[in-house]
Amino acid sequence: MKLYLNLLLQLSLLRVSLFRRLIELVRLRFAPSPTGYLHVGGARTALFNWLFARKNNGKFIIRIEDTDTQRSSRKFEEIILNSLKWLELSWDEGPDIGGNFGPYRQSERLDIYQKYAEKLVAMKKAYFTVYDNNNNVILKSFEKPLNFNEDRYSVVIKFIVPKEGKTYFNDLLKGKMEFDNKLFEDFILIKSNGYPTYNFAVVVDDHLMNITHVFRGEDHLSNTPKQVLIYNSFEWEPPIFMHIPLILGEDKTPLSKRHGGTSVSFFQENGFLRDALLNYLAILGWSVEKEIFNVFDEINNFEPSKISNKSVIFDYKKLEWINGQHLRRSPLDKVEKEFLDYLRIANFRIPNTNHEYFEEVISICREKVNTLKQLYEISYPFFFEDYSYDENYIKKYMLKHETEIILTTAIEKLSKSANFTLEEIEKILRSAAEELNMGTKKVFQTIRGAILGKLVTPGLFESIKVLGKKKTLERLNKTLLFRSNYAK
RNA sequence: GCCCCCAUCGUCUAGCGGUCUAGGACACUGGCCUUUCAAGCCAGAGGCACGGGUUCGAAUCCCGUUGGGGGCGCCA
Numbered sequence: 001m002k003l004y005l006n007l008l009l010q011l012s013l014l015r016v017s018l019f020r021r022l023i024e025l026v027r028l029r030f031a032p033s034p035t036g037y038l039h040v041g042g043a044r045t046a047l048f049n050w051l052f053a054r055k056n057n058g059k060f061i062i063r064i065e066d067t068d069t070q071r072s073s074r075k076f077e078e079i080i081l082n083s084l085k086w087l088e089l090s091w092d093e094g095p096d097i098g099g100n101f102g103p104y105r106q107s108e109r110l111d112i113y114q115k116y117a118e119k120l121v122a123m124k125k126a127y128f129t130v131y132d133n134n135n136n137v138i139l140k141s142f143e144k145p146l147n148f149n150e151d152r153y154s155v156v157i158k159f160i161v162p163k164e165g166k167t168y169f170n171d172l173l174k175g176k177m178e179f180d181n182k183l184f185e186d187f188i189l190i191k192s193n194g195y196p197t198y199n200f201a202v203v204v205d206d207h208l209m210n211i212t213h214v215f216r217g218e219d220h221l222s223n224t225p226k227q228v229l230i231y232n233s234f235e236w237e238p239p240i241f242m243h244i245p246l247i248l249g250e251d252k253t254p255l256s257k258r259h260g261g262t263s264v265s266f267f268q269e270n271g272f273l274r275d276a277l278l279n280y281l282a283i284l285g286w287s288v289e290k291e292i293f294n295v296f297d298e299i300n301n302f303e304p305s306k307i308s309n310k311s312v313i314f315d316y317k318k319l320e321w322i323n324g325q326h327l328r329r330s331p332l333d334k335v336e337k338e339f340l341d342y343l344r345i346a347n348f349r350i351p352n353t354n355h356e357y358f359e360e361v362i363s364i365c366r367e368k369v370n371t372l373k374q375l376y377e378i379s380y381p382f383f384f385e386d387y388s389y390d391e392n393y394i395k396k397y398m399l400k401h402e403t404e405i406i407l408t409t410a411i412e413k414l415s416k417s418a419n420f421t422l423e424e425i426e427k428i429l430r431s432a433a434e435e436l437n438m439g440t441k442k443v444f445q446t447i448r449g450a451i452l453g454k455l456v457t458p459g460l461f462e463s464i465k466v467l468g469k470k471k472t473l474e475r476l477n478k479t480l481l482f483r484s485n486y487a488k
Numbered sequence: 489g490c491c492c493c494c495a496u497c498g499u500c501u502a503g504c505g506g507u508c509u510a511g512g513a514c515a516c517u518g519g520c521c522u523u524u525c526a527a528g529c530c531a532g533a534g535g536c537a538c539g540g541g542u543u544c545g546a547a548u549c550c551c552g553u554u555g556g557g558g559g560c561g562c563c564a
Binding site: 031032033035065067068070071131154156171173174177179180183184185187188190191192193195197198199201202217218219220221222223225243245246248250252253254283284285286287291308309310311312313314315317318319320321322324328367368369370378426429430433439440441442443444445447448449454455456457458459460461 | 490491492493494495498499500501502512513514515522523524525526527556557558559560561562563564
């Protein structure tokens, strides 16, 4: 009977663990250190982790690796989190929202690392080391060294690397990895300030947080065997690793500010769309049939092993092209919302207009530009009366003697238009050119500059229609006046 | 110095032993369209790093060389 009950218990436990695996197959994390802005390389890493977690109905976790007390700051943590929010890479557990495996800041987990490090010491797999001011080792011990004045000595815990044998692990992209243990020297687990080193904290946290897959930059590849050594010492099962090739600048050095903007906030502030940035980061090294897509729609097609195993050069031009594609293909209301958000972030203001007018302006302007910043520039004369005349326009058209007759004819004819439809406007202006016996280019460019100040604008007829009869006539007259004053 | 990763047009990539006189995208050049500029469409230029093997046959497999990147921190 007892045996039977035991068996039943075992079975139910098995079912529980199976059930857990079914509902929560995978757990991935993005673990930035808050020492700067979110770099596009980091964003790409976060994206791949997020994609895989979402595809498998798993969890995506944010953990802050702030064990560098010198360089870490709460301000950068906030900026990084904001960038991730802007990208809409939502997380299930993190420093801001908590979760069952917290705390999610390493600086708040010091006691945990200390406990596990001392566990290793007790297992004779790590030891205390005391250094003097000149960095000479004066003591190695399995016992906690006492009575060492902090001013004169520093105490750390170091891991014992086996002198022989090899350490193995598998990488989703690189395949079987093998490192000779001789390559490594004993390394520090707990620094003299009580903080853990990266290689130790990452293992303890990934294990305690039940992380199943670690996708990170290739710069971590050579450190992985040290981490596997720690997993092995605890008899913990290591996660599945994947090391993603790094993003470089066009001179093949790591992408930095020298090459242009590198932070997510830079792209945000310069009028890039989240969908476009994510789209570009996704296809940068990951080939799919169609190039332009929304990553949120392609979650199920994400295949980590299909990521290219080669470092990639960041192509600003292609990003801009992709951005233009998204700008034109996205639903208009979405673009409007993004544009408004952008204006707020970039500290640009446009006057309140009625929604229909705003929408029409965006609609005709987005055909001509690739970024929200360019959209602001090209749409400026639609929102402001203080638009200025392009120097080229003044020289090439405004000052020409035909301008007066062109503009007065346009004013006369347009003012007679009853319906002011696109077709009607076109008909009027074409007939005007004909009557004046002038080329359409000369006539249209003269009018274009008069009503918008620039020689590069959306289509003339559309622009006139959107501006409306009243504004168009006002501006034509204004230009006539400006011209006569200019001549004096 | 030691260890690790990588190598197809300028850039990203397709290619996984014959279908490759190597396909696509961005960028570039020319053309069409045209009221400007874009977009769009059409055309063009441009690449398997090098040297050895293996094989009837190699961009594709193996070795080496070269080149690029990364790591070897009380940074992460």
